[in-house]
Amino acid sequence: MLSLERRIMSEGTVAKGDVLRVDRFLNHMVDVRFLSEIGREFHRIFSDCGVNKILTAEASGIAIACMTAQFFDCPVVFAKKSRTSNISGSVYSASAHSYTHGNDNTLTVSRDYISPDDTLLIIDDFLAHGAALGALLDIVSQSGAALVGCGIVIEKAYQGGGDAIRARGIRVESLAKIESMSDDGEIVFAR
Amino acid sequence: MLSLERRIMSEGTVAKGDVLRVDRFLNHMVDVRFLSEIGREFHRIFSDCGVNKILTAEASGIAIACMTAQFFDCPVVFAKKSRTSNISGSVYSASAHSYTHGNDNTLTVSRDYISPDDTLLIIDDFLAHGAALGALLDIVSQSGAALVGCGIVIEKAYQGGGDAIRARGIRVESLAKIESMSDDGEIVFAR
Numbered sequence: 334m335l336s337l338e339r340r341i342m343s344e345g346t347v348a349k350g351d352v353l354r355v356d357r358f359l360n361h362m363v364d365v366r367f368l369s370e371i372g373r374e375f376h377r378i379f380s381d382c383g384v385n386k387i388l389t390a391e392a393s394g395i396a397i398a399c400m401t402a403q404f405f406d407c408p409v410v411f412a413k414k415s416r417t418s419n420i421s422g423s424v425y426s427a428s429a430h431s432y433t434h435g436n437d438n439t440l441t442v443s444r445d446y447i448s449p450d451d452t453l454l455i456i457d458d459f460l461a462h463g464a465a466l467g468a469l470l471d472i473v474s475q476s477g478a479a480l481v482g483c484g485i486v487i488e489k490a491y492q493g494g495g496d497a498i499r500a501r502g503i504r505v506e507s508l509a510k511i512e513s514m515s516d517d518g519e520i521v522f523a524r
Numbered sequence: 525m526l527s528l529e530r531r532i533m534s535e536g537t538v539a540k541g542d543v544l545r546v547d548r549f550l551n552h553m554v555d556v557r558f559l560s561e562i563g564r565e566f567h568r569i570f571s572d573c574g575v576n577k578i579l580t581a582e583a584s585g586i587a588i589a590c591m592t593a594q595f596f597d598c599p600v601v602f603a604k605k606s607r608t609s610n611i612s613g614s615v616y617s618a619s620a621h622s623y624t625h626g627n628d629n630t631l632t633v634s635r636d637y638i639s640p641d642d643t644l645l646i647i648d649d650f651l652a653h654g655a656a657l658g659a660l661l662d663i664v665s666q667s668g669a670a671l672v673g674c675g676i677v678i679e680k681a682y683q684g685g686g687d688a689i690r691a692r693g694i695r696v697e698s699l700a701k702i703e704s705m706s707d708d709g710e711i712v713f714a715r
Binding site: 356357358361362363364365366368369391392395396398399400402403406407408409410411413414415434442443445446 | 547548549552553554555556557559560582583586587589590591593594597598599600601602604605606625633634636637
């Protein structure tokens with residue numbers, strides 16, 4: 334998605350520790366109008382797949398998932414990072430290591446909201462090592478729901494998480510794929 | 525907002541510890557179409573106030589803030605619950621006790637995204653004791669931005685947080701105000 338690549342080039346910054354900061358439009362300040370374009374693109378890609386629910390993880394997946402869900406006219410379920418008193422009853426859960434934050438998170442989804450009757454699209458902001466996405470896929474497996482695929486805004490392709498998941502036969506569509514990123518801020522997109 | 529009260533009556537449940545669970549449409553599964561109605565209502569209330577940015581807190585405020593921002597055609601800034609490597613530079617921060625989760629959170633916003641030039645609307649899902657909203661107000665103060673008010677989806681009015689904030693001269697508009705809630709599930713709305 335060319336407009337996304339342009340946005341990353343003009344507003345993204347590369348920080349120490351191999352971190353791509355896109356907090357100006359994606360995951361701290363949110364350019365809602367631009368995210369709507371992203372949602373439209375995910376809908377174009379997955380529109381004929383029978384999606385009835387979108388699954389994402391809090392916090393930074395929520396905005397993109399909601400903007401995308403408007404095009405599918407379906408609800409969003411967001412996995413919580415800790416089990417809270419807001420969630421009732423029994424849950425699906427899976428653990429994910431966060432390389433950004435340097436800790437482990439347990440993602441949790443109430444069994445009330447995903448079932449074998451669902452046809453899910455997973456949406457997330459980033460895919461790097463694939464830990465968070467792996468946990469969401471684990472939750473989908475536990476639920477018995479059908480999965481049409483994963484829509485990712487930015488994939489750091491050189492970290493291999495995406496290809497490992499594709500090798501499992503799972504469809505992963507990334508709107509921007511970064512082939513390499515250097516400490517001096519150079520970003521190269523995969524073609 | 526009558527449709528919201530109806531939704532709370534039909535799908536909300538009262539749980540031990542004075543918790544109102546609305547995870548079926550608001551803060552775990554998200555009914556995006558309904559949240560768009562909520563956003564339209566916030567826009568109706570605050571449309572003539574010159575809002576150029578919406579401020580909320582992760583995670584459960586993000587969906588509502590984004591749906592609301594579409595009507596204002598403005599970006600959302602969501603306060604993060606911990607300082608992460610995703611946020612660059614210096615920040616505003618304020619501490620809030622979470623009665624739901626039983627811990628303290630530090631809300632953090634990058635100084636890059638709120639400034640004295642901004643006219644902010646705060647949006648959040650719940651207002652009870654007012655701890656989270658108090659922290660957001662503290663951040664607005666630190667930034668020097670103008671604040672038009674706070675749009676809250678559900679206020680637990682009997683817990684006093686809303687009135688304490690109104691007593692400071694801050695406009696707080698809640699779409700559903702709960703006057704009382706009993707352990708056997710009875711919910712009474714304020715009129």
